Amino acid sequence: MSDCDSAGMLVIGQPTLSAHSYEDLAAMTTPQLLTKVPGPQALAIINADHRVTSPSLPRAYPFVPARGAGAMLEDVDANVFLDLNAGIAVCATGHCHPKVVAAIREQAGKLLHYSASDFYLPIYAETCAVLDQIVPMQGGARSFLTNSGTEAVEAAIKLARHHTGRQNVIAFLGAFHGRSYGSMSLTASSAGYREGFGPLLPGVLHAPYGVDDTDDYIERTIFKRLAKPTEVAAVIVEPIQGEGGMVFPPPDWLAGLRQLCDTHGIVLVIDEVQSGMGRTGAMWAIEQSGVEPDILLSGKGIASGMPLGAMIARDELMTWPTGAHGSTYGGNPLSCAAALATIQLVRDGLADNAAKVGEFMVTSLRELADRQPLIRDVRGRGLMIGVEFESSAIADAVQLVCFRRGELVLRAGDSTIRISPPLVINSEQAAVGIGIFEDVCRDVANRQFEG
Numbered sequence: 510m511s512d513c514d515s516a517g518m519l520v521i522g523q524p525t526l527s528a529h530s531y532e533d534l535a536a537m538t539t540p541q542l543l544t545k546v547p548g549p550q551a552l553a554i555i556n557a558d559h560r561v562t563s564p565s566l567p568r569a570y571p572f573v574p575a576r577g578a579g580a581m582l583e584d585v586d587a588n589v590f591l592d593l594n595a596g597i598a599v600c601a602t603g604h605c606h607p608k609v610v611a612a613i614r615e616q617a618g619k620l621l622h623y624s625a626s627d628f629y630l631p632i633y634a635e636t637c638a639v640l641d642q643i644v645p646m647q648g649g650a651r652s653f654l655t656n657s658g659t660e661a662v663e664a665a666i667k668l669a670r671h672h673t674g675r676q677n678v679i680a681f682l683g684a685f686h687g688r689s690y691g692s693m694s695l696t697a698s699s700a701g702y703r704e705g706f707g708p709l710l711p712g713v714l715h716a717p718y719g720v721d722d723t724d725d726y727i728e729r730t731i732f733k734r735l736a737k738p739t740e741v742a743a744v745i746v747e748p749i750q751g752e753g754g755m756v757f758p759p760p761d762w763l764a765g766l767r768q769l770c771d772t773h774g775i776v777l778v779i780d781e782v783q784s785g786m787g788r789t790g791a792m793w794a795i796e797q798s799g800v801e802p803d804i805l806l807s808g809k810g811i812a813s814g815m816p817l818g819a820m821i822a823r824d825e826l827m828t829w830p831t832g833a834h835g836s837t838y839g840g841n842p843l844s845c846a847a848a849l850a851t852i853q854l855v856r857d858g859l860a861d862n863a864a865k866v867g868e869f870m871v872t873s874l875r876e877l878a879d880r881q882p883l884i885r886d887v888r889g890r891g892l893m894i895g896v897e898f899e900s901s902a903i904a905d906a907v908q909l910v911c912f913r914r915g916e917l918v919l920r921a922g923d924s925t926i927r928i929s930p931p932l933v934i935n936s937e938q939a940a941v942g943i944g945i946f947e948d949v950c951r952d953v954a955n956r957q958f959e960g
């Protein structure tokens with residue numbers, strides 16, 4: 510499938526696709542593997558890819574998708590997989606939801622790009638107006654749109670510093686906020702993300718995540734020993750740590766941070782890049798704690814796979830002047846069209862479906878944990894679910910064997926399997942998914958993978 514042409518250029522051919530219609534593929538519940546995976550076409554593409562792409566790309570396992578419908582994906586050898594990843598919690602409305610595709614097509618026929626930084630794009634303002642409606646902030650919100658989650662994080666660091674005139678930012682151990690310099694400096698889920706890249710952004714301090722004495726640590730250690738609160742611009746936190754291993758803080762923990770920020774005039778930034786857009790059964794995970802953020806960050810699921818992020822701030826915080834921040838592509842019209850369709854679908858039932866199917870999956874996985882000693886813990890809210898194993902080697906083995914059985918899951922943290930399906934997944938697909946997961950755990954246990 511891939512080879513060099515007579516001019517020596519790398520040629521990557523067309524995938525083999527099944528005859529399934531979109532509707533047939535979306536309605537399937539069970540993986541259908543026609544070849545061993547990766548199959549021959551996938552192997553050819555992987556070989557070609559390895560010659561021309563950056564070796565930094567982490568690549569979890571050799572999956573080569575060709576098309577998707579709902580919660581099902583077909584690879585380049587026409588093998589059908591059940592997707593419990595959603596492209597790392599991105600394809601919220603499922604793969605190629607007809608309403609999202611129609612919105613993108615319609616917009617593509619009108620206007621592909623005209624930078625909203627220098628000019629006025631109606632669909633950019635429309636997207637910001639919808640975000641203002643759905644964000645849990647009283648008194649109005651304004652948005653700065655980006656191309657990715659990490660750019661939303663960078664925008665938040667800049668706005669918080671600019672608005673407060675303070676330098677320091679507090680983030681949390683185990684956090685993941687992205688890989689650009691500011692975000693990477695906040696990220697503390699793995700030293701590997703930072704290795705070889707220092708020096709990082711100065712003025713970033715880390716506190717323990719989700720433990721009862723976090724506030725105490727910030728007051729007694731950070732404020733007393735490292736930086737006065739009057740020099741702290743922002744606290745940046747995920748309401749649930751995703752990449753760090755699906756870690757849920759205790760019920761009042763976020764309210765404690767809100768109080769601390771109020772006491773010291775610090776901006777509270779809630780990073781919902783992974784947890785937002787209906788994934789936990791509410792539009793935003795922070796709503797479930799009753800806490801109002803000063804800045805809320807969105808990304809991933811917001812546009813069902815089109816590149817978009819948003820830094821949404823309380824109106825009175827947006828004190829930076831004209832020219833202080835911008836982006837050539839941020840809030841691209843196609844991404845905005847996808848976002849408007851996505852938000853409508855999430856409001857019209859997908860968040861509810863995430864709550865319902867998620868509850869079924871978490872309950873089933875907890876029952877499985879009672880039967881399967883390899884599983885240490887099951888954590889979840891809606892379709893943001895983590896299954897923690899005894900060791901990273903076991904989690905890696907579970908991830909790989911799931912792939913070989915046609916089910917896509919992804920490791921997070923040290924030894925947790927992240928289950929974050931598209932929000933359109935139905936109960937039957939979820940039940941099949943749990944059944945495969947149980948078989949895989951049993952097989953991994955029988956082969957006695959060591960930690």
Ligand SMILES: Cc1ncc(COP(=O)(O)O)c(C=O)c1O
Pocket residue numbers: 657658659660662685686687688747751752780781782783784808809
């Ligand atoms: C909570 C959180 N913030 C920020 C990011 C960075 O987003 P992106 O990869 O789109 O830059 C991620 C990505 O996984 C994330 O999970």
